[in-house]
Amino acid sequence: MIDKLQAHYGFTRMPFGRDLAPGMLHRHAAHNEAVARITWCVSERSIGVITGEVGAGKTVSVRTVLAGLDASRHVVIYLPNPMIGVRGIHETIVATFGVTPDRSGSRLAAQASAALAAERDERGRTPVLVIDEAHLLRYEQLENIRMLTNHNLDADSPLACLLVGQPTLRRTMKLAVLAAFEQRVALRYTMPPMTGPETASYVSHHLKLAGRSDTLYSDDAVSLIHTTARGYPRAVNNLALQALVAAYASGKATVDEQSARAAVTEITDT
Ligand SMILES: Nc1ncnc2c1ncn2[C@@H]1O[C@H](COP(=O)(O)OP(=O)(O)O)[C@@H](O)[C@H]1O
Numbered sequence: 001m002i003d004k005l006q007a008h009y010g011f012t013r014m015p016f017g018r019d020l021a022p023g024m025l026h027r028h029a030a031h032n033e034a035v036a037r038i039t040w041c042v043s044e045r046s047i048g049v050i051t052g053e054v055g056a057g058k059t060v061s062v063r064t065v066l067a068g069l070d071a072s073r074h075v076v077i078y079l080p081n082p083m084i085g086v087r088g089i090h091e092t093i094v095a096t097f098g099v100t101p102d103r104s105g106s107r108l109a110a111q112a113s114a115a116l117a118a119e120r121d122e123r124g125r126t127p128v129l130v131i132d133e134a135h136l137l138r139y140e141q142l143e144n145i146r147m148l149t150n151h152n153l154d155a156d157s158p159l160a161c162l163l164v165g166q167p168t169l170r171r172t173m174k175l176a177v178l179a180a181f182e183q184r185v186a187l188r189y190t191m192p193p194m195t196g197p198e199t200a201s202y203v204s205h206h207l208k209l210a211g212r213s214d215t216l217y218s219d220d221a222v223s224l225i226h227t228t229a230r231g232y233p234r235a236v237n238n239l240a241l242q243a244l245v246a247a248y249a250s251g252k253a254t255v256d257e258q259s260a261r262a263a264v265t266e267i268t269d270t
């Protein structure tokens with residue numbers, strides 16, 4: 001069915017896929033701003049907190065920055081999911097630098113701090129610690145991350161640290177117990193959704209990458225997709241794809257509002 005749909009609309013590949021290379025991404029304002037701010041945060045070796053709704057484009061933005069870093073001057077430690085306890089965070093850091101983790105939790109924490117500092121002091125490479133889905137971090141994990149970022153109590157952090165997560169992360173960081181950490185956060189950015197015109201441009205961009213530069217979706221179809229997705233890229237992808245399938249199932253040459261409406265029903269009903 002995918003093959004036939006692809007042939008029917010003359011696509012060279014399926015549009016709205018997730019596997020876009022950084023150079024192929026759509027550069028709407030939220031994406032550009034997130035990339036610029038994260039880049040600054042890394043170069044300053046600061047602590048950054050990037051938040052946004054599910055599917056806002058946080059991970060894509062962070063990965064864009066990481067992919068562009070000079071590998072001779074940075075070491076990236078990327079934790080896709082923080083449900084690994086305090087020990088898991090320390091183990092991942094230590095493993096990145098080829099150190100065998102100590103069984104004792106406190107010695108392991110010291111190993112992680114020392115490994116991060118040595119990378120900076122001895123090899124001149126900045127460790128970039130990225131914790132995705134950081135709204136899932138437990139208090140003790142945040143407390144330990146705070147300790148990693150102020151090694152030796154000196155003002156200069158040995159690493160750049162990015163916490164990336166859903167909006168509740170901002171609230172967690174504001175808890176009184178984490179005030180000391182929160183005060184040292186140099187970057188706070190909440191990714192907004194795309195505007196209506198940005199969503200239209202986003203849809204065209206994905207279609208162009210799939211080989212269609214002409215108009216395939218009607219304006220009212222795109223407008224309905226935008227409103228239903230509230231401008232968030234992942235939801236736009238899902239709705240645009242479902243609308244395409246609905247149009248194909250009705251043998252249509254274009255994706256009209258009726259097809260978009262079918263997609264909305266499909267997605268909001270499940
Ligand atoms: N700038 C962009 N250009 C193209 N596609 C994007 C862009 N930003 C997000 N997407 C799409 O939206 C999906 C969700 O983005 P993601 O970064 O995973 O969201 P989040 O991490 O905020 O939940 C991605 O898989 C990708 O398909």
Ligand SMILES: [Mg+2]
Pocket residue numbers: 058059060132133
């Ligand atoms: Mg993500």
